[in-house]
Amino acid sequence: MSAPHSSSSPAPGHFSPAPPLSGTVTVPGDKSISHRSLMLGALAVGETRIAGLLEGEDVLSTAAAMRAMGATITRDDDGTWRVRGVGVGGLMQPVEALDMGNSGTSTRLLMGLIASHGITATFTGDASLSKRPMGRVTDPLSLMGAAFMGTPGANGALRLPLTMRGLCPAVPIEYRLPVASAQVKSAILLAGLNTPGITRVIEPVPTRDHSERMLRGFGATLEVEVQDDGTRIISLTGEAELTAQDIIVPGDPSSAAFPVVAALLVPGSHVTVTNVGLNPTRAGIFEVLKAMGGDLTYINEREVGGEPVADIVVRHSTLTGIDVPPDIAPSMIDEFPILFVAAALAKGTTRTSGLDELRVKESDRLTLMAQGLARIGARVEEVEDGLVIHGTGGLPLGGGNEPPVIAASLDHRIAMSFAIAGLVTTGGLTVDDMRPVATSFPTFEPLLSSLGVVRA
Numbered sequence: 083m084s085a086p087h088s089s090s091s092p093a094p095g096h097f098s099p100a101p102p103l104s105g106t107v108t109v110p111g112d113k114s115i116s117h118r119s120l121m122l123g124a125l126a127v128g129e130t131r132i133a134g135l136l137e138g139e140d141v142l143s144t145a146a147a148m149r150a151m152g153a154t155i156t157r158d159d160d161g162t163w164r165v166r167g168v169g170v171g172g173l174m175q176p177v178e179a180l181d182m183g184n185s186g187t188s189t190r191l192l193m194g195l196i197a198s199h200g201i202t203a204t205f206t207g208d209a210s211l212s213k214r215p216m217g218r219v220t221d222p223l224s225l226m227g228a229a230f231m232g233t234p235g236a237n238g239a240l241r242l243p244l245t246m247r248g249l250c251p252a253v254p255i256e257y258r259l260p261v262a263s264a265q266v267k268s269a270i271l272l273a274g275l276n277t278p279g280i281t282r283v284i285e286p287v288p289t290r291d292h293s294e295r296m297l298r299g300f301g302a303t304l305e306v307e308v309q310d311d312g313t314r315i316i317s318l319t320g321e322a323e324l325t326a327q328d329i330i331v332p333g334d335p336s337s338a339a340f341p342v343v344a345a346l347l348v349p350g351s352h353v354t355v356t357n358v359g360l361n362p363t364r365a366g367i368f369e370v371l372k373a374m375g376g377d378l379t380y381i382n383e384r385e386v387g388g389e390p391v392a393d394i395v396v397r398h399s400t401l402t403g404i405d406v407p408p409d410i411a412p413s414m415i416d417e418f419p420i421l422f423v424a425a426a427l428a429k430g431t432t433r434t435s436g437l438d439e440l441r442v443k444e445s446d447r448l449t450l451m452a453q454g455l456a457r458i459g460a461r462v463e464e465v466e467d468g469l470v471i472h473g474t475g476g477l478p479l480g481g482g483n484e485p486p487v488i489a490a491s492l493d494h495r496i497a498m499s500f501a502i503a504g505l506v507t508t509g510g511l512t513v514d515d516m517r518p519v520a521t522s523f524p525t526f527e528p529l530l531s532s533l534g535v536v537r538a
């Protein structure tokens with residue numbers, strides 16, 4: 083069963099200097115929580131109801147895959163999604179290849195789910211996803227007994243298209259994460275759901291903890307021990323029984339970061355972004371922007387669906403460059419592209435390090451951001467594991483006589499970061515293809531318009 087990925091020709095977007103931004107906006111639901119809601123709902127007994135699900139292409143890929151493996155998933159007219167699960171262990175063999183589109187999270191988490199079911203599945207994806215390393219999940223899942231047949235990449239690591247065969251019963255493992263990756267952690271825990279005994283993940287550097295929170299919320303027995311050095315040991319008791327839940331998905335902080343940075347950078351702006359998830363394992367970007375002098379205030383702090391949430395009030399600010407501590411990286415791993423844009427307008431130098439993972443996201447985000455920012459006149463040095471950016475001190479960026487065309491390379495966050503950068507240039511810029519934005523933030527362009535951005 084294929085997901086509804088965009089397939090038309092490239093959709094360039096032109097972004098030019100903006101007037102002061104003002105208004106109150108709401109960003110779509112959190113992508114990580116949306117994927118997990120559908121997956122856990124599909125494994126639970128009963129009907130899970132989800133409010134605020136992100137209806138982006140990545141999440142629709144997950145929905146299509148869970149349907150292909152037996153779950154019933156429908157959407158009410160009011161936007162509530164209903165998932166009737168098959169029970170842990172009840173996934174069925176998909177008839178066709180699972181088309182993952184652009185979505186690394188769908189791919190890696192679903193490999194975990196399938197690893198402990200006695201079924202065979204083939205994963206395919208777009209050009210970006212087909213370049214991304216899968217060895218980080220196939221290695222631990224192979225230890226649990228799954229078998230993988232795929233396309234080896236340059237260094238021998240598996241890439242898509244890839245076929246896997248799960249094993250039931252699978253073998254429980256204790257696995258120390260070699261990379262700080264919530265996707266790898268989650269894949270192993272999801273495999274552990276249908277595995278006898280205790281599956282244990284040792285996480286030296288904490289990453290987003292939505293899987294742990296939600297597994298517990300659905301009734302799994304999961305314990306987390308935090309050691310003195312911050313290492314987390316997560317133990318999941320297998321052959322779990324999950325019970326359907328009512329879920330409210332908070333707004334995605336990774337999406338909120340775009341209007342927040344836009345308001346900080348465009349002089350005279352005053353914007354409120356409501357209902358933003360502020361789980362501490364996700365909110366690093368806002369802490370870094372505050373440390374740079376950004377005028378951000380959290381109001382209406384509350385809890386929604388077991389996650390801390392607030393409205394963020396943002397006023398234009400003169401930012402100052404800082405050294406971003408590498409240990410904050412996992413809590414803002416998807417927000418570096420837009421942070422680099424903020425840094426390009428800050429006073430002084432921003433140094434980032436420890437960001438090797440950015441090279442294996444939807445694109446090599448260090449190289450693409452360095453190249454694109456240089457095209458619009460920013461002073462950027464690319465180092466092995468980060469960027470060093472010497473900001474303009476608030477002056478707009480500029481790109482010569484002709485507005486430059488920036489390559490988004492099928493990466494939604496690169497496209498959106500340069501769209502925001504275009505608002506603070508002298509002559510504007512063109513993002514070569516805005517279609518990838520539909521994977522995570524389908525309302526991005528209307529949201530900018532509602533804040534006063536006028537499109538040519």
Ligand code: S3P
Pocket residue numbers: 113114115187262263264265266268289290415416439
């Ligand atoms: C995600 C984890 C992160 C993040 C991705 C979503 C998740 O990836 O970049 O967008 O939902 O678990 P890694 O775990 O590979 O860092």
